[in-house]
Amino acid sequence: MTNLFLRRTAVLAAATVAVGVATAVPATAAPAHPAAPTTTVRLIGLNDFHGNLQPPDGSSGQVVLSNGTRVDAGGAAFVATHVRQLRAQQPNSLVLSGGDNIGASPLASALFHDEPTIEFLNSIGTSASAVGNHELDEGYRELLRIQFGGCHPVDGCQFHDPYTGAKFPYLASNITFTNSGLPATLPFTIKFVGGVKVGIIGATLKDLPTIVSPDGIKGLSFGDEAAAINRSSALLQRLGVKAQVVVIHQGDTTVGANGPNDCNLAANGALSAINAGVSANVDVIISGHTHSQYNCELPDPVGQLRTVIQSLSFGRLLSVIDLKINRHSGEVMRDASTATNEIVTRTTPDPAVQAIVDEAVAKSAPIGNRQVGMITADIGRTPAPSGEFALGNLIADSQLAATTSAGAQIALMNPGGVRADLVFASSPAGEGDGVVTYGEAFTVQPFSNILQTLTYTGAQIDAVLEQHPAEIGFVGLSTTLATNAVVEGQGNPACLILIGYPEAALDRAGLREAIGSDPVVAVAGGHRPTGEEQAPPGPQGGRPAHPLRRLERWRLFCPATMFGTAWRKAVCDGCKIAKAALGLCMPSGQARYEV
Numbered sequence: 001m002t003n004l005f006l007r008r009t010a011v012l013a014a015a016t017v018a019v020g021v022a023t024a025v026p027a028t029a030a031p032a033h034p035a036a037p038t039t040t041v042r043l044i045g046l047n048d049f050h051g052n053l054q055p056p057d058g059s060s061g062q063v064v065l066s067n068g069t070r071v072d073a074g075g076a077a078f079v080a081t082h083v084r085q086l087r088a089q090q091p092n093s094l095v096l097s098g099g100d101n102i103g104a105s106p107l108a109s110a111l112f113h114d115e116p117t118i119e120f121l122n123s124i125g126t127s128a129s130a131v132g133n134h135e136l137d138e139g140y141r142e143l144l145r146i147q148f149g150g151c152h153p154v155d156g157c158q159f160h161d162p163y164t165g166a167k168f169p170y171l172a173s174n175i176t177f178t179n180s181g182l183p184a185t186l187p188f189t190i191k192f193v194g195g196v197k198v199g200i201i202g203a204t205l206k207d208l209p210t211i212v213s214p215d216g217i218k219g220l221s222f223g224d225e226a227a228a229i230n231r232s233s234a235l236l237q238r239l240g241v242k243a244q245v246v247v248i249h250q251g252d253t254t255v256g257a258n259g260p261n262d263c264n265l266a267a268n269g270a271l272s273a274i275n276a277g278v279s280a281n282v283d284v285i286i287s288g289h290t291h292s293q294y295n296c297e298l299p300d301p302v303g304q305l306r307t308v309i310q311s312l313s314f315g316r317l318l319s320v321i322d323l324k325i326n327r328h329s330g331e332v333m334r335d336a337s338t339a340t341n342e343i344v345t346r347t348t349p350d351p352a353v354q355a356i357v358d359e360a361v362a363k364s365a366p367i368g369n370r371q372v373g374m375i376t377a378d379i380g381r382t383p384a385p386s387g388e389f390a391l392g393n394l395i396a397d398s399q400l401a402a403t404t405s406a407g408a409q410i411a412l413m414n415p416g417g418v419r420a421d422l423v424f425a426s427s428p429a430g431e432g433d434g435v436v437t438y439g440e441a442f443t444v445q446p447f448s449n450i451l452q453t454l455t456y457t458g459a460q461i462d463a464v465l466e467q468h469p470a471e472i473g474f475v476g477l478s479t480t481l482a483t484n485a486v487v488e489g490q491g492n493p494a495c496l497i498l499i500g501y502p503e504a505a506l507d508r509a510g511l512r513e514a515i516g517s518d519p520v521v522a523v524a525g526g527h528r529p530t531g532e533e534q535a536p537p538g539p540q541g542g543r544p545a546h547p548l549r550r551l552e553r554w555r556l557f558c559p560a561t562m563f564g565t566a567w568r569k570a571v572c573d574g575c576k577i578a579k580a581a582l583g584l585c586m587p588s589g590q591a592r593y594e595v
Contacts (some may be wrong), residue, residue: 006203034477037327038336039194042090043245044083045311047098047321050134050446051105051117051421052076052314053357055346057440058421063293063343065314066259073316077349082342083124084350090322092194094127097371098288098310099204099249102146103134104419106443107368108360112159113138113152116360119160122167123353128189130202131172132249132288137447138218140184144171159360171202171247174228178221188232190241196325198243201229201282205250205270205289221344225250226277233279242330243323244282250274251290251310260317262339263296272298274310282306282334284321284339293317295341304341307339317341343421368439369429375436380421391418392446399451406453410461420444 003243055075062070087093101121102114108116121129135143142152149165151157173187187336188201203225209217225248233244252269254262265272280300284307291313297305307533311317324336328552361368392413399411420443426433427440 036329038324038333039196039245040090040092041194041196041198041323041325042093043286043319043321043323044086044093044285045098045247045286045309045321046079046095046315047249047251047286047311047319048100048132048291048313049097049102049117049121050100050313051102051109051114053108053116053120053360054106056314056316056420057423057427057443058378059431060314060420063260063312066257066262068257071343071463072346073344074314075344075346075349076117077351078344078346079315079318080120080124080350080353081348082344085127085128086318086320086342092196094191094193095125096127096200096245096247096286096299097121097129098247098251098286099130099132100134100288100313101129101132103132104446105353106420106446107439108357108364110442110446110448111364111367112360113142113155114146115157115159115163115355118146118166120353123356126166126168127191128171128200128202128247129166130247130249130288131170131175131185131204133205133208135170135212136208136212136216139213143185143214146170146538153404159363163183171200173201173232174203174223174225176221176223178219181221184220184338185227188236190236190239194325196243196330197241198245198323198325199233199239199241201232201236201244201246203229203246203248203250209340225274229274229282230279232275233281237281238249240330242281243325243332246278246282246285247287247288248274248285251287251292251340252294253290254292254294258292258294260312260343261295263294265294265296271308276301277369280304280306282325283334286311286319286321288483293341295319295339304334306334309339309341311341311533316344318344330448364439368437368442369431370438371431371435372438373436374421374434375424376434377419378424381415381418383415387415389415389418391422393447403451403453408453412464417445417447417449419446442450466538466577475512514532 006159037378052074053076055072055078060072061072063073064070083095102109102117104211105114105117110116122523135146145152145163145165147166149163151161151163157163169186169189171188172185173183175184176182177184186202188199191198191200204222206222206225208222229246229248236244248271250271252271253266254264255266256264258264271285271290275285275298278300280302282300287308287310290310292310293312294308294310296308298308300306307321309319309321311319318341319339320342321339322337324333325331326333379391379394381391390485392415395418396411399413400408403411420440422436422440422444423472424434426435427437429437429438
């Protein structure tokens, strides 16, 4: 013991001498307080991949830059190449997902319950993922199978046997068992990288029960996102984990021209509200759900800026966040950290991932390549300013045609349910131009939804249509709309026909002459057209520039004698006039027109 004590004393004395000598050197020879050592940890984020193993077609496979230029992007093998290159630049890297890796997937993944997509995510070394709403499409038990492995209880292991599960944890701090309040999913995980600890907290949107089948999530509760994140953040602080990242399946939307690294967020966004309540101990928020692209620095509750980012969807972008971390304190130096959204250009595919994709495509080809229809041009999702687009209308017409025998008189389609364009050009499978395959049609609506007919009054439908377009997300309407509504207390049945023009434009277009002298009812939606948008159709039936450009293609079959006097004007707050409707009262409760 004495010798050990003497040795320690000698070391201390030597150190003291060294310090004494150092003080004799001029002050310029060394800084009085040398900078603490730092390390860089790279976060590589993606979100809403939705099983898009193959490069997506049409606008689903493009990134729109700030200047409107479009760049082809996406595809699992190309994502893998970019991840490999980013890791080569910075070995201390973590791949993180904002959720919805699976579900609403094209056939090559969906046919095998998205097991090929999990194999892809395993292959690129994913470290953690938030639970998205589509992870629960088949219920909580299926999420557990996706996480831990095992064959599907009905379909078995159709891709690889056995299916071994995700090698990364699915995280959601705000999903608990209703009876006990205990976590139903792992709230957070801790990664050791570059000599520092990084805490990754997961969360999903608290409104998830409103958009998935209730049977699949019985016994689960979905709490406030910020409150749940803060509980996990506080626990990480107690564990000495100062670098904290959130992966959350909730996001904001953008307005105007917004490139991958712009931050033109719409007002009152859900994620912005969550960010305002999330602890300042959280340094980065990687988001998802809204399929948006933004790279923002938003103030945390103490006023310090932190990165809040989202990378579009379908593997078209990767969020790259380089965190500078103090190795002594473990704190993130935000002012020295950087963030960018990188486009996943289609250069060189990763061979290992391409093999996974090729196998999934080959195994699904007998079903996926079957012809189901023909088109003569692209039918896409490019919206008018009102939000309506051609493919939404086509789907609504198709839904109506499929349910007319069940008594349906109208069909509506929302934008989130239209996932891809129908493209005229042949796919790489070589089916030929204009051929629509089962796989292509499935990709447009990859939900396995079931059509149902429900009964609503005209007043209820009118109330829905008067909601702000940003809230209702209305993009498609079937070309027959007839209800048994009671308008203005009249006992006569009524029907509404959506036209898409303000009252003045209807006058100039001569529609009043077509229907007689009865007044036209203006119903809200979109914005008030100005300039050439108010121009009537051209002399040869040319389309006017109004958001809903369908008037010149419609022929009404409603004689003036069918019109009653019941009518009213309705203007939605914040929407103004963009859609026009005719209040038609007739004994049959039906009106006809053709496209």
